[in-house]
Amino acid sequence: MAEALAKNAYTGGAHAPAKKATFDLFARPTAKTGLVSWLTTVDHKKIGMLYGGFAIIFFLIGGLEALMIRTQLMVPNNRFITAQLYNELFTMHGTTMIFLAVMPLNAAFFNLLVPIQVGARDVAFPRLNAFSLWVWVVGAILLNVGWLSHFSDALKGFGGAPDAGWFGYAPLTSRTFTPDLSTDLWVLGLQVLGLSSIVASLNFIVTIINMRAPGLTMMRLPVFTWMALVTSFLLILALPAIAIALVEVMMDRNFGTSFFEVSGGGQPILWQHLFWVFGHPEVYILILPPMGYVSEILPTFARKPLFGYPIVVFSGVAIGFIGFGVWSHHMFTTGMGNVATAAFALATMAIAVPTGVKIFNWIGTLWGGQIMTRVPMMFALGFIWMFMLGGFSGVMHAAAPADAQQQDTYFVIAHFHYVLIGGATFALLAAIHFWFPKFFGRMVPEFWGKVSFWLIFVGFNCTFFPMHFLGLNGMPRRTWTYDSNMGWNEGNLFATLGAYLLGIGIFTYFAVLIYSYFKGKVAGSDPWDARTLEWSIPSPPPEHNFAAIPTVHARDAWWYEKHHKEEIAKEKAEHIKAEESHGGIHMPDQSWYPLFSAFGLLVGAYNFAQIHQPLVLFGNQVSASHLPLAITGGVIMVAALYLWALEGPGGYHLHLGPDGKVTESRGDH
Amino acid sequence: MSALTAAGHHEPSKFHFYIQVAMILSVVTGIEVVLVYLPLPKWFVVTSLLTLSAGKFMAVIFYFMHLRWDKVFCTILFFIGLVLAGGTMWALLHLFAADASKPLTAAALEMARLAVA
């Protein structure tokens, strides 16, 4: 071991050769940089960055789709795009923004932050984590591949992008009404994304519950980590409902069942129930992590601990729990009967209480603080204001009879964009700005950050505030075009101009980030004088996160450390010694198999979607159905999983030299 | 590993205990099957069936899956899922049992046939 120590001064590129694995087809990848390192990584930070990068790309694509929608609606009787394309656009805009932008952005932050905030070196199951990522990519591909049909006649077979709306109400999704492949791909794409989310969430549940550093009791967890935990629970408990619903549509479409086929005695309304049993918790899945970011950012810039921590945590849990009992508020117009309608209306209103508690506590955090209006803080404050407005229109919807006039109008569009953009997205933009220095080691210029904030803030309100009035004035949503005599012309024009402004704002925001990545001022490890553990380690964090697993003594662990320096330094030194005597810092090995099994899934799912179609390659029919390829995909996946199981977690050790150098070693100890 | 075995930190064997549990479970299953054929009031049979299977359920999770000997947290974790799933099922059944939800079936089938025509 001493030899190993001497030989491998860790320079980022040099590393110990992998032990000749006994149960392995491929040599275990060990690259630390370059393409292979990203494809085979199990490092939660790299995985987080990949999630984040993909999500931002999809956010921009979803935004572009929104801009096309807004352009079409700019003037009455516009024919900028066709009805068909419009329907594809709003379906994919909604699906993309929710499943491919906001959810993975949250997943990115779970990955980047949770292990560090709990004082761990990685998640509980690093390879499973990589698997979640690649499976997510597969889902994203399946959902979007249909766009290709718009680019070339040879690709018409995709039938266009999905066009049944983001909640795909049966029976519009049946073969009779949407016979083309797009709906099959939508069904399977969502299914695959669900798989990814469930697997990832299980991982985070175990990580948060089991991998906490010594002293980090549950009631000392950073609020963001708490919200990650609640969100993960919501995911594993809500996604099964839609998974089953999707299986049922898939069976209806491909195997002749009649779950939602009236001709066989099915009841399409069941789809709505199953969808919203998932769908409502889903919106809290989107908003709870943002509430977590804000709960970290506000105390940092108010330089005060979060007001009423236990109640904030508890209300987060309560929101999650009550969120499972309100799904039918999306179905007030489906004639559920008075008792059911009243019950769901009241339950929905009840959610305003724990949500209000959070707002009050954030204000309590500001009260008596020393507020520094840095850019993340401005987005966080913007979040409070805008989310509050969105929440109020939510409560208006909860009044069921009033909702009969609002359901499926632009009033709903206004409501959920206020909570989704004013809420979730603002908080995400705050978070990106806040943690950018941590993960890229560079500061984002304040001035340009603020410019982008104001552009986004003003643009957002110009876009969506008028929509309340459009809705009240009777403008239905999912409207490809409208007449000029409805009184909607000006509101729409205004909203569209606002959307362009918003687009410029978003563009500025990301352009500034890219600029800062190359040219930003180098950030120290703790540029904001922040409070949680991630700020205790270098920026960007080393692969093993912590030289010594910290011992947590208080809620804002790093704040405490900063104010008890000597005591902590002593403790740390001891920990480092103890760990080295146990063989050094244990790190998991990289692996090809998560990627391979996801690849198998892609092949399998893509072909399964069109299982009954003849398989045509280069104009020749190769097989009567896609079954052989679907099976091939399945076999690749299972084989990869099998080899994955045999390969074992592997692992190597890092050793911290006295000069701060890190060395690597392999082999048993 | 041999050192471990020597250290003798073994579980006490639950072999016979497990067998007893399994026997009880089989007997209960038998009772269930017989119950449905007995000329008893319907409410009684339904209640007993539900109680008996709930009992079996609990026996399996607490003994075979050793929740009884594990940290309570495992129990809590599982019951979160169980309670939510049960609650959702309960709500769905009530929603569909409501008068407003009586399907039109016969008429609807007719319409569906027209639509296809």
Add this chain to the structure above:
Amino acid sequence: MSSHAATGPIDHHHDHTTSTGIPNKKLLWWAFLASDCMFFGALISTHMVYRLNPPPGNAVPTQVFNIELTSFSTFILLMSSLLMALAVNAIQRGNVKSTRTMLLGTMFFGCIFLGGQVYEFEHFVHAQKMTLSNSIFGSTFYTLTGTHGTHVAIGVLLLGMMYVRTFKPANGGGLFMNFAHLLAICVTFGVAFIWFVPGLIEVVYGLPIGTLFQRAAIPLAVGAAGLVSLFWLGRSRGAVEFGEKNAVDVEAIGLYWHFVDIVWIIIFTAVYLLEYL
């Protein structure tokens, strides 16, 4: 984590390397089972919702069902659960041999259950004329019990993988053997449930046993070959890496297996028994 597991005595209810003392794998599986409750909750709901207001032309469940067979299957699944519990019991005491026997037994009972289901489905489709698509009852019934069956099948596969893993030599190597072993298991058990068990049930219902053997000489031969190679591959082959430290792995699969059992307990009552009232 793994490096620590070997450093202290094994306490099966406490893992000192985690914050709660619950091993990570166990926690993962319990969380997954919580999630799986929702899966089956949604499926059973679908089935029950359509039982509430059955459309005309629906199959009549009590005429379709064969309650003796299903009761038998239920019993079999219970027994497999017992063996699974015993497998965990054995490995926790470091007894690899006994663990293997119990695992095989669990798989065996699992396969009988699956065979019963194959028979049941086939019988329902051919004799009772209830298909996946000709009535809503068929749609929900097959989807629900089929999903459960898929869970059982996945369980058998996982058990098989666990079983061959117990042979992984302590000194490395053996990938090919391992693979061959798994293949032998799949073949043997595949034949057992796809063909032999349904056949045996037919025999119970009057098929002459001679016909049974005549009809399927080839699958039987393949199955026999599989069985022989299974025995051959299953002989003692020196020190293995598997041991008491893997108890949590076996236990994790056990949790899954028992869960599949309790789901069946519910299905048996809700889908089958209640129909007879």
Add this chain to the structure above:
Amino acid sequence: MTRTRSDHRNVFRFATVFLAGLSLLLMTGCAWAGKVFSLSGPQSTMVTEGPVAKAQWDLFMVTVYVTTFIFIVVGSVLAYAQIKFRAKDEAAEKAEPPPQGHGNPLIEIGLIAASVILLVFIAIPTVRDIWYTHDVPEAEKGNALDVTATGFQWWFKFEYTSEMVKLPAGGEAPLVTGNELVVPAGRPVRVHLRTIDVIHSFWIPKLAGKVDMIPNRANFLWFKADRPGYYYGQCAEYCGESHAIMRFRVIALDQPDYDKWLANQKLPARTVAAGAAASAEQPKIQFANYQINDGHALAGSAEFDANPLAAWHRMQAPEAGENAALVAQGRKIFQEKTCVSCHTIRGHEGMGITGPDLTRVGARSTIAAGVLENTPVRLAQWLHDPAHFKPGNKMYYGGYVVQEGTGFNATWKQNFTLNDTEINALVAYLHSLK
């Protein structure tokens, strides 16, 4: 970033100027800005014309009052905190951190209680109105008119289940109309909601909130029009390609007017007397140029928009200068061109039910489910190229076929080709059906 402080100021100055500029813009364009929030369009939910819509609007206003109150209170505190506790300068930022207080349970509980109490103000009228808006009040049940509305991709059929008409082939059936629902003002109407294909939703904003038409479900809603009027309706559940323009109209009439209308409806289709301007020669084309040349502007003319009810009344009377020969020719083409297979003209030919009933199509104020004003030119344009106005509409035949090499593809074709002369005759015929 050493320039941070001054940067802040720059940005705030910029923002202030920007916001000021924006409000200036708003103020100068006051009239225009006023229109941005114009709230009295034909589908406005704020201009209520019946008790159901009114109850819904009043409830909405309750929620607005309560939440506005909360917003003012919470918003003021938040704004105050933001301003009051802002670090005034760099020195303040670098100063010792403020006391690290952790919360105050009393305040929390108080606020929770306050929220609950405020919600009660919303909850009570909500529950009351759920029951009120659900069904016709007991006292008025006897007076209610029952109608069945069925959604089709993308139009509506209305059946007056209590008004039977004699069928030419013998027997009776409920009176059927399409896309325009005529009801008596001042009387409650209960609409039973059905659909033949996918989910639609039935919504007349000024009269009542929507209720969905869901396959296999017996939904219904009720409304009452306070006074005679012409109301816009819209399908409010996404139902496929042309969902956006799946519209309908409700015309509320005085009881006498309604009775008159009903009596006329029950008669078989109108046949133009042969004597009227009979002419043996080839009928003249009345409107040479019906090509679609006015962009895509749909809906009505200014005159129509000004008083749609009057426009509807005008449609009821037979048009001047009807050409009996042309009409007869149209009737023949209607048969030859397979129109009959989808449309019914009760008393004339036709028994199709996959398209709207055309027995009195000439008396409708709009065609194609409220998309076009029913002028001869518009009707001609519609017949010329229905898909131009309603993409994907089902006045086509065909289906989905597998195209070589590309899998599924939809290729719909128009099932009839009409030349100008034929369209001309058809328009004359259809417009004679009053």
